[in-house]
Amino acid sequence: MIRALFVAFILCFAAATAAQTPVNAGPYVPSPSSVVSDMLTLAAVGPNDFVIDLGSGDGRIVLTAAKVFGARGFGVEIKDDLVKLSNEAAQKQGVADRVKFMKQDLFKTDVSQATVLTMYLLPNTVNMLSDKLLKELKIGTRIISHDYPLSGWLPERTIEMDLQEKVDISGVTTTIIYLYVVPAMVAGNWNASVPASVAKQAMSIELKQHITRVSGNAKVDGKLVALEGIRLKGDQLRFNLAGRKGIEFTGSVRGNLIEGEVAAAGVKTPWSAKLATGS
Ligand SMILES: C[S@@+](CC[C@H](N)C(=O)[O-])C[C@H]1O[C@@H](n2cnc3c(N)ncnc32)[C@H](O)[C@@H]1O
CATH class of the missing domain: 3.40.50.150 (Vaccinia Virus protein VP39)
Structure with a gap:
């Protein structure tokens, strides 16, 4: 019994000392x-x-x-x-x-x-x-x-x-x-408001994220479209819609809001998105 208590004491002491010694x-x-x-x-x-x-x-x-x-x-x-x-x-x-x-x-x-x-x-x-x-x-x-x-x-x-x-x-x-x-956190489902040249109806965007890597897709007029060329640098996000040549989204992420411009056929128009559900 005394031996067991002694061993327990030594183990606790060693753990406490280890906890205080900085990792090299x-x-x-x-x-x-x-x-x-x-x-x-x-x-x-x-x-x-x-x-x-x-x-x-x-x-x-x-x-x-x-x-x-x-x-x-x-x-x-x-x-x-x-x-x-x-x-x-x-x-x-x-x-x-x-x-x-x-x-x-x-x-x-x-x-x-x-x-x-x-x-x-x-x-x-x-x-x-x-x-x-x-x-x-x-x-x-x-x-x-x-x-x-x-x-x-x-x-x-x-x-x-x-x-x-x-x-x-x-x-x-x-x-x-x-x-x-250091990247902004963008994972989740976003409700986007985009110009009619991009989508007739409200567009939804789903983003997945692992640190600085982001992938996702968008629902554009009922069709699921992959996001391509996604880049996230700090709070700056950019992506293209697969199969929609010449359309490029850029935006700044501010918490639950993304605001920026979408370039379509050489014309830049504001767009924004609000986070519906984060992940
Ligand atoms: C490879 S040297 C780099 C020195 C300096 N940053 C440079 O690039 O010239 C790493 C330094 O980290 C220190 N170090 C190691 N572990 C540490 C810790 N847990 N907290 C603070 N400094 C630590 C070392 O003493 C050493 O001086």
Whole structure:
């Protein structure tokens, strides 16, 4: 009995300790300076941006974002010495009023303030963050991942290059930077109001969604028509109707409403849709 209690105590203690120890999301390996610059350029970082680097190492991404691109931001890092080094560098570089570095577990960091989120982490860590990023980041936030993709997400763009200095890190020269944009949620049934040149009756649209991938169909004057060429970038949706050449829908998603223009035979007319049932 006493032995069983002792084992239970040890197990509870181990679980509690494990719960407090941050998951190691990756060793300290700084992104080469040229990659930092490419990451921030790919995200089109500017003075209105707030950049968050998860696992900020020596702070170089957020420091460059402030110094070269005029942005604000913060980095979180588990290693004390790196946090100290980064804050000292921010002072020296004259950007301490716009950036800061905190000793903090990246998995527990509130990232909702970001307009640009960067990471250079282990492949499995990147994917452990997928749900958190979708839940916390604002629609339209740009996510930049150095070398490892977010599985299930369609990148908006990727840049691939060969860097000799990466051989020591990953064994190969290949370097990839992925740009993703946090999508609006569009899954569900929508009641659309479209011009008569597209449909005589009210049109209904059914959209299915997996992160950034969207597919669907529309009921146009009683006929089921597949949606083709669907693209969702942040809150910007576009699609065509199969078999209806020259008709293109574009629109902005604002919660339960989509508003935009439909181009038919070269003429642009407003259209809108209201969410009837979400999923
Ligand atoms: C590959 S380095 C990237 C450094 C920097 N972002 C860059 O690209 O130069 C990953 C960093 O994440 C830090 N890290 C690992 N796990 C972490 C965690 N759970 N919370 C915060 N930082 C973490 C490591 O200490 C390391 O400095």
